[in-house]
Amino acid sequence: MTTIAVLGGGIMATALAMPLTDNGHEVRIVGTHLDREEIESIRNKGVHPRQAVPVPASVRAYQLEEAAEAFEGASVVMVGVNSFGPRWAGEQLAGLLRPGQDVIAVAKGMEADDGNLRILPDVMAEQVPAELRGQVTWSAIVGPSIAGEVAARRHTCVVFAGLDQAALDRLAPLYRTGVYHVWTSTDLVGSEVAAAMKNCYALAVGLAEGLLEAMGEAQAPDRNHNFEAALIAQGFHEICLMMDLLGGRRETPYELPGVGDMYVTSVGGRNVRVGRLLGAGVKFTEAWERLGRPTLEGAAAIRVIGGALPRLTERGVISEADLPLLRHLHGVIALEQPIDIPWSKFFRGEQ
Amino acid sequence: MTTIAVLGGGIMATALAMPLTDNGHEVRIVGTHLDREEIESIRNKGVHPRQAVPVPASVRAYQLEEAAEAFEGASVVMVGVNSFGPRWAGEQLAGLLRPGQDVIAVAKGMEADDGNLRILPDVMAEQVPAELRGQVTWSAIVGPSIAGEVAARRHTCVVFAGLDQAALDRLAPLYRTGVYHVWTSTDLVGSEVAAAMKNCYALAVGLAEGLLEAMGEAQAPDRNHNFEAALIAQGFHEICLMMDLLGGRRETPYELPGVGDMYVTSVGGRNVRVGRLLGAGVKFTEAWERLGRPTLEGAAAIRVIGGALPRLTERGVISEADLPLLRHLHGVIALEQPIDIPWSKFFRGEQ
Numbered sequence: 001m002t003t004i005a006v007l008g009g010g011i012m013a014t015a016l017a018m019p020l021t022d023n024g025h026e027v028r029i030v031g032t033h034l035d036r037e038e039i040e041s042i043r044n045k046g047v048h049p050r051q052a053v054p055v056p057a058s059v060r061a062y063q064l065e066e067a068a069e070a071f072e073g074a075s076v077v078m079v080g081v082n083s084f085g086p087r088w089a090g091e092q093l094a095g096l097l098r099p100g101q102d103v104i105a106v107a108k109g110m111e112a113d114d115g116n117l118r119i120l121p122d123v124m125a126e127q128v129p130a131e132l133r134g135q136v137t138w139s140a141i142v143g144p145s146i147a148g149e150v151a152a153r154r155h156t157c158v159v160f161a162g163l164d165q166a167a168l169d170r171l172a173p174l175y176r177t178g179v180y181h182v183w184t185s186t187d188l189v190g191s192e193v194a195a196a197m198k199n200c201y202a203l204a205v206g207l208a209e210g211l212l213e214a215m216g217e218a219q220a221p222d223r224n225h226n227f228e229a230a231l232i233a234q235g236f237h238e239i240c241l242m243m244d245l246l247g248g249r250r251e252t253p254y255e256l257p258g259v260g261d262m263y264v265t266s267v268g269g270r271n272v273r274v275g276r277l278l279g280a281g282v283k284f285t286e287a288w289e290r291l292g293r294p295t296l297e298g299a300a301a302i303r304v305i306g307g308a309l310p311r312l313t314e315r316g317v318i319s320e321a322d323l324p325l326l327r328h329l330h331g332v333i334a335l336e337q338p339i340d341i342p343w344s345k346f347f348r349g350e351q
Numbered sequence: 352m353t354t355i356a357v358l359g360g361g362i363m364a365t366a367l368a369m370p371l372t373d374n375g376h377e378v379r380i381v382g383t384h385l386d387r388e389e390i391e392s393i394r395n396k397g398v399h400p401r402q403a404v405p406v407p408a409s410v411r412a413y414q415l416e417e418a419a420e421a422f423e424g425a426s427v428v429m430v431g432v433n434s435f436g437p438r439w440a441g442e443q444l445a446g447l448l449r450p451g452q453d454v455i456a457v458a459k460g461m462e463a464d465d466g467n468l469r470i471l472p473d474v475m476a477e478q479v480p481a482e483l484r485g486q487v488t489w490s491a492i493v494g495p496s497i498a499g500e501v502a503a504r505r506h507t508c509v510v511f512a513g514l515d516q517a518a519l520d521r522l523a524p525l526y527r528t529g530v531y532h533v534w535t536s537t538d539l540v541g542s543e544v545a546a547a548m549k550n551c552y553a554l555a556v557g558l559a560e561g562l563l564e565a566m567g568e569a570q571a572p573d574r575n576h577n578f579e580a581a582l583i584a585q586g587f588h589e590i591c592l593m594m595d596l597l598g599g600r601r602e603t604p605y606e607l608p609g610v611g612d613m614y615v616t617s618v619g620g621r622n623v624r625v626g627r628l629l630g631a632g633v634k635f636t637e638a639w640e641r642l643g644r645p646t647l648e649g650a651a652a653i654r655v656i657g658g659a660l661p662r663l664t665e666r667g668v669i670s671e672a673d674l675p676l677l678r679h680l681h682g683v684i685a686l687e688q689p690i691d692i693p694w695s696k697f698f699r700g701e702q
Contacts, residue, residue: 052572052573053573143581143584144576144577144580144581144584145577146573146574146576146577148572148573149573149574149575149576149577149578150577151573152571152573154573154574154575154577154578155575155577155578155581155692155694156577156578156581157577157580157581157584157585157694157697181581181694181695181697183697183698220503221403221499222403222404222497222499222500222502222503222505223497223500223505224500224505224506225495225497225500225614225615225618225619226495226496226497226500226501226505226506226507226508226615227500227505227506227507228614228615228618229495229508229607229611229612229614229615230494230495230506230507230508230532230607230611232610232611232614233494233495233508233606233607233609233610233611233614234508234606236605236606236610236611237605237606240602240605251591254587254588254591254605255584255587255588255698256580256581256584256698258584259583259584259587259610260580260581260583260584260587261580263576263579263580263583263584263614263617264576264577264579264580266614267576267579268576341506343506343508343532344532346508346532346534347534347606347607
């Protein structure tokens, strides 16, 4: 039996308690300052407020101030905070980690600093003092994985990605069950970049329905699937280009973290809903307000990665003609420009 | 103005009259022996019975016995018969083609002959005597393209693929409009293989909902999207392997004919519906009967390509471990075996 301390009481971290406890491991979930109610609910009612499936009785839940107790004796630390909390999570880990622990993160995303794009596991790790940072291992879970389905024990295929193959080989068997299938990859950068970028294009897929509404064809028998498919194909083309630029392996986005993940993100969710409002002609800020100011990983990824493109172009890393869809999405989201898909620039502009 | 003779009165051929006539070209549609009513409907009512958008008034419709008249003076011949008619279409073309014509087909698919997989444009061209065959050019339209949406003038991005770049450069401008976007590729084999194989995996995506029904979870809040995404990713992995085997370019399936086309085929249609019945536990023959014995390109592709795999394995072209999902789909469709997804063999089996 292995003890896994989990930082973050969100639905993905809680869902991943299922395969771990199904394998007989001890799971200790530590809520962030935003998860107080979730932790109380798990403790008192055995359920997560946003998850249908009950939390296994063996899972122990801790408030943030009890974190040290939860981390005591844990050989694995799973970081379940979302894409917006890696810096905060890293600061917490700085005081909680012990040499020899394997850290595995569920957050996916990128940050930009003057055109230098960085993956979130790196941002998190950098908050930990260098010596301790080198005494633990850093990995991440990527691939098409809706939390509720993991909790409901639906078949799910994911990749554990990290630089340390030995750590991946320790971690994967803890999680593997008859329904939770785990592969490993040492292409951490490629996996994270593909996982982050697919959110941009999933939001773009939502534009299709909104544009039909704007044309007064919301009820038309002919939908806009050709449009969606074209944006997915161009999005995939742009992800592949980024692999080359950022040092990811070419084959990484062809499998679970890319093509699989883009599919599952495109079939629904908040990113697609905000895209639909944008397609219907609503400006981004208003669309975000209308949806109740939700966390929008697609819009965040567009701001960060799209926002870095002009600087990368200036530096000659990419050309003006590269990533036309992501550039346009940045214009629509960050600058509230009207939608005008740059079709003729797609696929190397060789139309 | 260019004259385009069209062999086949199906909905895709008719839909493609829209961009052609929007560009001022003359379109002459010749029905097959199965299209008599469609041709009468276009002639007398100006509509195709299975298409909402009216056929442009300038389109002329011919019965098969009037084909010679329709082909007179045409510089382009578009073949609109579906994947099951390339041999018949080729036999017709043998008597109708004239040197110098550019032929472009909308059918996608493959045939197998003792383990030798061949693309349908080749099967069609082989019915034409060798001398005449070399005096015309052969191309095909691939990419995510639902006919009704093309007819409704929704944005659609496709690839014209063929061995003769000059012919592609003549053909593409005839079709290009502000909504019908055309790229060209000389990777005809890769484009056709990707286009044919995606149908196999789109059918597999349908299994997900059926399996939920079989589990009594048809109404459950947690769906089976992780399952669908994993099958899409593995399908894509298998398509990429076939590129290497059959001489297609590695990058071809990463764009419109692969990732884009797989998306649009997976969102709905008969292939997905039959997959759903299979997932629910219905045997293939019964599922096909229940749906009214429709043309099922996915099932046909699984029979042909999946059926060729044992022979390719014997010959050492592929190994036993290659293409586990397609092998399993062949067992389910052709041999009516129960569904038992070979998860552990996915992605090179390195789980």
